[in-house]
Amino acid sequence: MTTVGKQERSVAINPTRACAPIGAMLATYGIHGALTINHGSQGCATYPRHQMTRHFREPVEIATTSLTEKTTVYGGRENLLEALKNIYERYHPTMITVCSTCLSETIGDDIPAIIDEFRTTYADAEDFPMLSVHTPSYVGTHITGFDNFLDELARAFPEKRRGSRVRQNNGKxxxxxxxxxxxxxxxxxxxxxxxxxxxxxxxxxxxxxxxxxxxxxxxxxxxxxxxxxxxxxxxxxxxxxxxxxxxxxxxxxxxxxxxxxxxxxxxxxxxxxxxxxxxxxxxxxxxxISEELEMERARLLDAFVDTHMFNSGLKVGIYGDPDLVEGLTRFVAEMGMEPKVAITATESEAWGKDMKALCDELGLNMNILTRSDLHEMHKLVKKYGIDLIIGHSKGKFIADAEKIPLIRVGFPIEDRFGYHRRSIVGYKGALYLLDEITNAVLSRRGSVVSNTVMDKSFEVAKTAILPAFSKNGHSIDVIQN
Ligand code: SF4
CATH class of the missing domain: 3.40.50.1980 (Nitrogenase molybdenum iron protein domain)
Structure with a gap:
């Protein structure tokens, strides 16, 4: 039976999440010439930069208002005004995102009002695009930061066509x-x-x-x-x-x-x-839908058939961002595997319901946890005898301890190179994932002869086949690859 729960323990041990501002920072990087000002202490800019640089292998530039003890007591208004002036005058960006942090939210700085004050001080900045995004990490995760940014962007920048009853359609x-x-x-x-x-x-x-x-x-x-x-x-x-x-x-x-x-x-x-x-x-x-895409779909179907004998029935544990976990759960079920555990750090009732509905649709029995962490994941991996886990690099210690493969997907991947260039979406992305999973399974199993997995072939050969041959006077060597 599928169970959906929320982790009871309030402290996170080995969290599977990043802090909220990083979501707004990543989204801002997707706008040409845009820059983020992180309104908080220096560490609130350093930590996301560090994580992004290790994953994307690119220099990441984030400005900070560098709040200190004094500004924590008296407020960070002056620091933010100074930061806006410096970035605006020296860098000439196309847009500025100001994201809050645990600190600036707690001291109660009114960021939209400070941005308005900046606009009135600099006449030519009156129409300059600036966004204030709420990203206190004690309210949500990197998911919340990204989502808040997109919603603010959708409210602030698209042009409304006035004076026309017919909605304009640019065909995009x-x-x-x-x-x-x-x-x-x-x-x-x-x-x-x-x-x-x-x-x-x-x-x-x-x-x-x-x-x-x-x-x-x-x-x-x-x-x-x-x-x-x-x-x-x-x-x-x-x-x-x-x-x-x-x-x-x-x-x-x-x-x-x-x-x-x-x-x-x-x-x-x-x-x-x-x-x-x-x-x-x-x-x-x-x-x-183009012929090329139809061919990719056919190739994926063919790969499902070609690999089902290796993967069928293997128990899988998945952790990470809610939508990613949901997509991966359906995918491994399509491969004939048995998704058994799903964990996300995001607290979302809707996600729990969607996951339950997915399990009912596919006939799966899963243990699903929201607002959870990798400590809990490890316990469930042991409990269910999970064969393989899928998630980001932070789960490596579980894979090492349990001697099971970790399929690296999500953010951050910091112990491997080039994963940010790989794709897991679309038919081609699914094929890549299928290959990755199947090869990880094969490398842990004994050997494959004519599409038949010979589980623990070395041990079987040593304990069963070899004595039988020796008894009949034959000589045979068993070599482990
Ligand atoms: S204080 Fe809050 S915003 Fe700053 S790095 Fe820590 S979790 Fe992130």
Missing amino acids: VNLIPGWVNPGDLRELKYILKEMAIESIILTDYADTLDGGYYDPKPHFPKGGTTMAQIRESGSSMATVALQKHIGGRAARTYETRYHVPAYVLPMPIGLANTDKFLETLSDVTGNP
């Missing part, structure tokens, strides 16, 4: 991918191109966080969604959000404020979820 689709990798963004853009769909990606950090080496170094990283595109996004034909917890709310804001229809889908991981994504795009635009 707003795509909100949520927290994904640059490799995923490239795959999504490839799918849109295959279907001849023009899009506005909210937001696109494919190149800004996975750029090249240029001499001279450009003032801002190449790529990213432009402010002109964001202004235009209120006239798009639809908004498609691919993560309910990141961007679902913004998609609905586009619908209520600009009458752009919202489609909030599950993350397109695996066969059924990718089908749903492509069918939605096709329904919205009227464009057909």
